[in-house]
Amino acid sequence: MFFKKILFLQIAIVYLLGSSIEPIPQTVDYNYEKALLGKKLFFDPILSKDSSISCATCHDLNNGGDDGLKFSVGIDGQEGDINAPTVLNSFFNFRQFWDGRAHNLEEQALGPIENPIEMGHDFATLVEKLKTTTYNKDFKKIYIDGITKENLADAIAEFEKTLITPNSAFDRFLRGDETAITSFEKEGYELFRSKGCISCHNGVNIGGNLYSKFGMIVDIDSKHLGKYNITKNEWDKYYFKVPSLRNISLTAPYFHDGRYDNLKDAVKTMSLVQLGRPITEKEIEKIVAFLKTLNGELIIIK
Ligand code: HEC
Ligand code: HEC
CATH class of the missing domain: 1.10.760.10 (Cytochrome c-like domain)
Incomplete structure (x- = not known):
């Protein structure tokens, strides 16, 4: 009642x-260099433990920004139990996730990387792994402290701002x-x-x-x-x-x-x-x- x-x-x-x-x-303000780095990360399966899954696997930008599945499939063929929302226009949401547990895109981006049934990585290992690649140079060009968990999330979120x-x-x-x-x-x-x-x-x-x-x-x-x-x-x-x-x-x-x-x-x-x-x-x-x-x-x- x-x-x-x-x-x-x-x-x-x-x-x-x-x-x-x-x-x-028509446009939103964003930092082009960061967004470009974020784009590279978004499409790169290196973010997952076995280098098999990228953000784009579950968020296909050319298909409405999700995977068209009832439930997404993460590393080792593991199926989740909640439908993947689109990443398109997610910048305009006041919270992220169905239950709103992330306050912004930066906070959100860290979720799937560590989620055991999505990308299954831990940040300490991931950051070390990325330091051995060309990402080391890419990050240093933009962030004085180079590759960190926060800078990773920052770059991905910057790319997501462009997805309007x-x-x-x-x-x-x-x-x-x-x-x-x-x-x-x-x-x-x-x-x-x-x-x-x-x-x-x-x-x-x-x-x-x-x-x-x-x-x-x-x-x-x-x-x-x-x-x-x-x-x-x-x-x-x-x-x-x-x-x-x-x-x-x-x-x-x-x-x-x-x-x-x-x-x-x-x-x-x-x-x-x-x-x-x-x-x-x-x-x-x-x-x-x-x-x-x-x-x-x-x-x-x-
Ligand atoms: C009282 C608030 C409220 C009203 C009124 C409402 N909706 Fe919704 N709508 C929601 C919520 C909450 C969800 C998410 C439900 C869920 O999946 O748990 C939703 C989900 C949806 C979805 C599915 C979105 C998706 O991504 O899966 C569609 C389509 C939709 N609404 C259309 C409508 C239409 C058309 C009407 C009017 C006939 C309507 N809604 C009225 C709150 C509302
Ligand atoms: C294995 C599939 C999978 C992968 C990989 C994945 N996501 Fe998701 N994503 C989901 C699912 C499922 C949800 C909804 C989860 C929930 O609400 O509890 C979600 C939610 C989101 C949301 C929130 C959208 C909204 O409207 O609430 C954003 C933004 C997002 N993902 C971006 C990313 C980014 C960035 C990456 C890479 C770092 C990524 N996702 C990797 C499946 C995935």
């Missing part, structure tokens, strides 16, 4: 203030180009607003700026506990960072456990469990059409 009231208030506020989706800026996808059809529409999206897609956007999706999925990333319960109005099964992992507060159970909907049609399967392989099921579930409202097949089609206008342009630095 309490949550229902909060959500109702959230939707009412959004309605009063009007739309709150903002276009992705501006100029989606919808952003062009927001900037005033009325013809950038069709009337069917526009109706989808109207439904996205009027039904209240936008109360959680808003801002530049159309998500990524708040936590919400998975199953806000109607309970839904979830093995993962979300933010509770960090706080151990009962009321944080099943609260996840609201995911970005940018490029969403490229990043199936959906939800933190990859339970659906198509957007229609994801939209239908959202309407039922987050908003407690039935939704027609036609409405779902319109919203999905709108979601497909959110694919932007990615320019990978050279």
Whole structure:
């Protein structure tokens, strides 16, 4: 009941203030030298214990920024139990990971390297290994203290800042180009607003700026506990960072456990469990059409 009231208030506020989706800026500030080094690291399997897996293995930049799998596969063929989110536009998220345990991209980058089922490395060994390669020179050129755990994370995070996808059809529409999206897609956007999706999925990333319960109005099964992992507060159970909907049609399967392989099921579930409202097949089609206008342009630095 309490949550229902909060959500109702959230939707009412959004309605009063009007739309709150903002276009992705054309550029963000970043340090080119660091980003280029970060790019090299991002694609380099040397970061994993057996030199078999790079960040790009699970975050394919040409495929929406994830791996298209329900669960990613790390070193020695080990499968995880949570769906890989996209790295595209992750710079705009207020926290990183589904449960938000990393405060920023620097903190996040250290996670997979030491995760035993992802890259399985320890930093002392990795730093020594990198010192025997051309990375030694590369780092010294940029960082006075050369290769350290912090500098490694700093360079990778700098590259990730460049992974933004501006100029989606919808952003062009927001900037005033009325013809950038069709009337069917526009109706989808109207439904996205009027039904209240936008109360959680808003801002530049159309998500990524708040936590919400998975199953806000109607309970839904979830093995993962979300933010509770960090706080151990009962009321944080099943609260996840609201995911970005940018490029969403490229990043199936959906939800933190990859339970659906198509957007229609994801939209239908959202309407039922987050908003407690039935939704027609036609409405779902319109919203999905709108979601497909959110694919932007990615320019990978050279
Ligand atoms: C074995 C697959 C795998 C590898 C390798 C991997 N990731 Fe991930 N990545 C994931 C999964 C799975 C998650 C979600 C984990 C969670 O939320 O608990 C994730 C989450 C992220 C996020 C958070 C995005 C968000 O919206 O919360 C970023 C950013 C990211 N990874 C970047 C990287 C970088 C940089 C590297 C290399 C240093 C890397 N990943 C290596 C699978 C992988
Ligand atoms: C009360 C907040 C809230 C509302 C309202 C809401 N969502 Fe979500 N949405 C979430 C959360 C939280 C998740 C992540 C769920 C999970 O996987 O644990 C999510 C996930 C999604 C996903 C899957 C994203 C991915 O990367 O897997 C889609 C698609 C989506 N929402 C679309 C919608 C649409 C369309 C509506 C309106 C019908 C809507 N949402 C309403 C909070 C909300």
